[in-house]
Amino acid sequence: MKNGLAISVSDLTKRFGDFTAVDAITFDVKKGEIFGFLGANGAGKTTAMRMLCGLSLPTSGKAIVAGFDLYKESEKIKKSIGYMSQKFSLYEDLTIRENNRFYGGIYGLTDRQIKDKTSFMLEHLKLESQADTLVKALPLGWKQKLSFSVSMIHDPQIVFLDEPTGGVDPVTRREFWTMIYEAAHRGTTVFVTTHYMDEAEYCDRVSIMVDGKIEAMDKPAELSKQFNAKGMAEVFVQLARKAKRSDN
Amino acid sequence: MSTAVKVEHVFKTFQSGKTQIEALKDISFDVSKGELFGLIGPDGAGKTTLFRILTTLMIANKGNAWVDGLEVMGDYKEIRKRVGYMPGRFSLYQDLTVEENLSFFATLFNTSLEENYDLVKDIYVQIEPFKTRRAGALSGGMKQKLALSCALIHSPNVLFLDEPTTGVDAVSRQEFWELLRKLQLQGITIVVSTPYMDEASLCDRVALMQDGKIMDIDSPKGITGKFKKPLWAMSSADMYKLMHDLRADERIDTCYPFGQHHHITFKDDHQEVNPIENFLIDKGHKGLSIEKIEPTIEDCFMELMNR
Numbered sequence: 001m002k003n004g005l006a007i008s009v010s011d012l013t014k015r016f017g018d019f020t021a022v023d024a025i026t027f028d029v030k031k032g033e034i035f036g037f038l039g040a041n042g043a044g045k046t047t048a049m050r051m052l053c054g055l056s057l058p059t060s061g062k063a064i065v066a067g068f069d070l071y072k073e074s075e076k077i078k079k080s081i082g083y084m085s086q087k088f089s090l091y092e093d094l095t096i097r098e099n100n101r102f103y104g105g106i107y108g109l110t111d112r113q114i115k116d117k118t119s120f121m122l123e124h125l126k127l128e129s130q131a132d133t134l135v136k137a138l139p140l141g142w143k144q145k146l147s148f149s150v151s152m153i154h155d156p157q158i159v160f161l162d163e164p165t166g167g168v169d170p171v172t173r174r175e176f177w178t179m180i181y182e183a184a185h186r187g188t189t190v191f192v193t194t195h196y197m198d199e200a201e202y203c204d205r206v207s208i209m210v211d212g213k214i215e216a217m218d219k220p221a222e223l224s225k226q227f228n229a230k231g232m233a234e235v236f237v238q239l240a241r242k243a244k245r246s247d248n
Numbered sequence: 249m250s251t252a253v254k255v256e257h258v259f260k261t262f263q264s265g266k267t268q269i270e271a272l273k274d275i276s277f278d279v280s281k282g283e284l285f286g287l288i289g290p291d292g293a294g295k296t297t298l299f300r301i302l303t304t305l306m307i308a309n310k311g312n313a314w315v316d317g318l319e320v321m322g323d324y325k326e327i328r329k330r331v332g333y334m335p336g337r338f339s340l341y342q343d344l345t346v347e348e349n350l351s352f353f354a355t356l357f358n359t360s361l362e363e364n365y366d367l368v369k370d371i372y373v374q375i376e377p378f379k380t381r382r383a384g385a386l387s388g389g390m391k392q393k394l395a396l397s398c399a400l401i402h403s404p405n406v407l408f409l410d411e412p413t414t415g416v417d418a419v420s421r422q423e424f425w426e427l428l429r430k431l432q433l434q435g436i437t438i439v440v441s442t443p444y445m446d447e448a449s450l451c452d453r454v455a456l457m458q459d460g461k462i463m464d465i466d467s468p469k470g471i472t473g474k475f476k477k478p479l480w481a482m483s484s485a486d487m488y489k490l491m492h493d494l495r496a497d498e499r500i501d502t503c504y505p506f507g508q509h510h511h512i513t514f515k516d517d518h519q520e521v522n523p524i525e526n527f528l529i530d531k532g533h534k535g536l537s538i539e540k541i542e543p544t545i546e547d548c549f550m551e552l553m554n555r
Contacts, residue, residue: 040417041389137267140291166415167443169290169458170546171553174504181488195417196444201507202487221508231507233418233446240419 005064006031006158006189007052012061014047021047023212024061029205031157034180034190036200036220038232039209040240045193046162048209052191053160054078066157079107082151085162089147092136096127099135099150107154114153121149141172148179152188159183161192165199177202197233208236210243251314252406252437253279253302258311260297271297272308273460279439279453284432287441288448288545289457295441296336299410302439303333316405329357332399336410336441338391342384346375346394349383350401357402368397370430389420396427407431409440413447425450445546456549463552468545475543475551477501477517481509484533493531499524504550509537511547 007029014022022044029035039045050056052065054074063070066080090099097118104114122128125145135143144164152159161180165173177199184190184204192203200206200220207217216223216239220232227235260272272294279285287295300306302315304324313320316330340349350372354360361368375393378386383394392412399407409428413421425447428438440451448454449468456463456471464471484490491510494503501515514524521538528536543551 040419042387137265163415167291169293169553170445170550171504172290177505178491181491185488195415195421197418198507202505224508236418237422240417243419 004031005029006033006066007035007191008062008064009052010062012048012051012063013059014044014051014056015059020212022051022058025209025212025214027207027214027217029158029189029191031189032184032187033205034184034192034203036203036206037191037193037209038200038206038236039193040243042245043209043240043243044212045209049160049162049191049193053081053083079154080157082154082156082159083162084147084151084159084164086144086164086166087162090135090143090150093134095132095134096122096138096146097131099146100153103150104153109154117153121146121153125149141168141175144168144172144176145179148176152183156188158189158191161190163193163195165194165196173199197231197236200232200236206232208239210239211245215239215242250281251278252281252283252316253277253285253439254314255298255302256312258298258301258308258313260294260301260306260308270460272301275311275460275462277455277462277465279437281437282432282435284428284438284440284450284452286448286451286454287439287457288443288445288454288549289441290443292459293457294460295457296410299333299335299408299439299441303331303408304328329402330405332402332404332407334395334399334407334409334412336414338395340383340391340395340398343382345380345382346386347379349394349398353398354401359402361401364401364403367403367431367434368400371397371400371427389416392416392420392424400431404436406437406439409438411441411443413442413444421447445544445549448545454545456545456552458549458553463555464548471545471548472543475548477513477551479541479543479547480512480514480521481506481537481539481541482512482528483509483535483537484528485535486533489531490528490533493528493533497524497527502550502554504547506544506546509539511541 005028010026011024012022013024025048037045051058054077065077068076100118101114104117122131165176180190194200203220205219207214223235224231227238229235255275255277258272258275262269262271275298289295301308301320302313304320304327315327318327320327344352350361371393375390378390413424432438453467455465491503491505494500494512499514499519501513503510503512525538
């Protein structure tokens with residue numbers, strides 16, 4: 001990443017039969033940037049994100065993620081990124097410590113590293129007393145903060161967050177975003193999707209996908225100006241209302 | 249009778265291993281006939297438990313509740329004929345088609361799609377192009393519309409919707425609320441839950457729930473009207489640093505990020521804003537903007553949480 005780019009994508013396309021899920025999207029994400037990846041249900045966000053994580057091969061186009069080529073080096077990409085989603089994160093029937101050991105092991109950390117990481121994380125999250133508690137017994141807000149930390153146990157260059165804050169209370173949601181800010185401040189690139197439009201405004205830049213294409217991309221404040229809108233919610237609705245394909 | 253839902257001192261506890269979870273702690277409220285009433289709160293607030301008690305699927309440990317004038321325990325069979333319920337988790341038959349699901353639910357209630365077509369028309373036309381598709385193969389938005397159609401097929405007096413807009417994009421959410429307003433015009437009482445605070449303002453009245461308790465019940469205007477502290481919106485070129493600097497200052501009571509601004513309250517209600525501004529300029533903040541604002545429901549929710 002000599003050029004300071006964490007992600008560099010040009011004309012990235014994914015077709016399923018005659019359906020073009022992702023239609024020649026082009027964008028860059030800078031190192032340490034918080035990049036909001038927005039779009040209506042069915043716009044193609046998940047497909048694009050799966051490609052960027054090395055889980056699905058593009059039909060055409062180019063992409064460099066964490067300095068690696070998407071076609072040739074997807075295994076290296078997987079080692080260099082973290083992923084967290086509300087749907088899948090931690091193992092509920094393992095304790096906090098066990099989850100750490102499991103994920104640390106998967107990413108090839110040494111026992112020493114896992115031990116250090118775990119104690120640092122527990123201290124940082126003030127969860128020392130809960131280290132041997134089953135994850136399923138934890139409140140949702142803790143689980144979310146914890147799974148964000150676990151997704152970064154291997155110090156990834158980029159962390160992908162797929163609707164990370166669904167369902168949590170407004171105070172916890174803000175604590176979570178403070179953690180995102182901190183991670184970005186330390187140089188981690190954050191790539192995040194959300195349906196909360198106020199959260200879109202916490203991002204350095206956002207892109208909005210409509211029908212497989214990126215229809216707008218800029219700083220939130222610039223987009224509001226450009227679309228003569230009060231905030232990202234209005235910008236989003238103006239753009240997404242134009243969508244021809246529904247989420248089918 | 250003008251009360252559609254009445255809840256009196258309801259308690260509900262669950263046993264989970266060795267620990268007892270108090271899901272509902274002394275919940276009381278009324279919903280008037282024809283009202284659009286919102287239960288606003290995060291996961292774990294007790295919204296779903298409350299819905300299950302009101303739809304006669306679960307029994308409260310203590311307290312009582314009435315729906316459409318009928319008691320939830322004694323008259324559960326009659327209540328089930330009169331309410332529509334859309335659970336948070338998609339609960340239709342995945343391997344039946346859209347059409348088959350609708351006719352299944354219609355048959356259960358001795359009715360047909362044709363008989364109540366006026367009521368479901370607005371929603372049904374949107375899923376009609378996919379009527380031969382299996383429900384399991386529908387997208388999230390379409391599943392949601394099918395579930396709502398099924399909940400309405402027997403023309404219920406009271407409609408219970410548990411987080412119908414969770415995980416749905418901003419445009420679909422807006423359209424869904426427009427549909428609810430139309431249903432309300434047809435005289436249906438609607439109780440709807442949501443974790444999205446901005447949706448509270450679309451209800452006639454709301455109950456703000458957290459940890460099994462109702463923190464406040466009022467109209468959205470009534471709730472924001474109770475926020476007594478002066479509230480300020482601040483922004484600068486470096487929002488992260490701004491938050492740190494403000495939180496470290498002893499004159500600041502709360503500082504929460506709110507989209508493009510941070511919302512700030514001072515410990516002293518009479519605190520002048522100029523010294524704060526000068527302090528931030530001294531800290532090197534560029535492009536500083538400070539403005540006094542009206543609170544949103546979310547500001548009020550957090551204020552109530554912190555009490």
